[in-house]
Amino acid sequence: MKTLIASALILLAPAFVLAQTPSQPAAKQATKAPAKTKTVKAEPPSSRTQLRSATGQVAAGIMAAEAALSPAELAIAERVHVGRIACELGAHVTLKADPASPGHFDVEGKGFKYRMAPVATTTGTVRLEDQKGGAVWLQIANKSMLMDQKRGQRLADECMSPEQSLVAEAIKKNPPPSVLEPLPIAKQ
Template sequence: MKVLLAAIAIALSPALALAQQAPPAKKAPAPGANKKLAPAAQKAVEENTPIDADPNVKLTDADLEVAKRVFVGDIPCELGAKVTVTPLKREGFFLVTTKGHRFAMHPVESRTGAIRLEDPKRGAMWLQLGNKSMLMSQKLGQRLADECQSPEQVTFAEKLKANPVNILEAPKQPDPITMPPAAPASKPASS
């Protein structure tokens, strides 16, 4: 009996060794299974997915007045970047886009008087000062675009260089330098 068991063990040992070394067979992915899209495909999907303004956001008259001062169009930024600000169909809302990012933004009150647009769903903020603007991702904790300047901001920055203002001193004139008015809004973008 021992001899029979030993003969069976010797005969099966090569098969057992092969079974231990063979990798498990891979299953073919099911059709329609979630696959990661190529970067070009991701960009195409992002660009063609409509962005709607949040219907829960109610803008005040003051917010709508601030929206009239938002610079629109293609705004060049540092390092060759560009931000495009386009009014949406809903009054006071803007589509703000830059390389790989799109946001539906609306005015938010600012204590400093700067124009501030936010997209709370996507965690982004557009801050427009007299001489420059910047786009920040609050989710990523970084600037997506900086030193952005519309033609009006370039002119304003040149005036500031020629006539520097000390913000720590009280204004000597009743009408201090203020942010220039924005150009009229162009046609609304589809949402």
């Protein structure tokens, strides 16, 4: 019985709502019809046009974000060794600074090509990253290496620019003390 009453109320509710709204008299037509103006509807842009426009806007946004490097990142970019750098096993890596986008580098070698930007580190190591490609270029005083983070492997190791070769030779001639060995005791 309850369901019957509830169903009846649900069906009659719209009729009660319509009965409460006041009816408005039909508007009288004006005696003089205003001059009709022709309106031409602009054709809406096609989905391809919208897609191209959106793609262009996204690309412009990416380029603007790419160009916006902090002063610290630009300082790191100044320390990057550029040119053709020899690596172990006869491999080589070529680093080129992008003149159109300061602070960005094109890193190429056998089977890879990345566009990298500097990333600040706490250790002072020069670190370039291609976040889209998943590659990292690490440069310390005596050597550099290129790693593929996605695959978890080194693409190039023991890469040395002429400046790094000089530092490596100096380390071989006068090795720094090991952190694992005790400090020498001063003689009195």
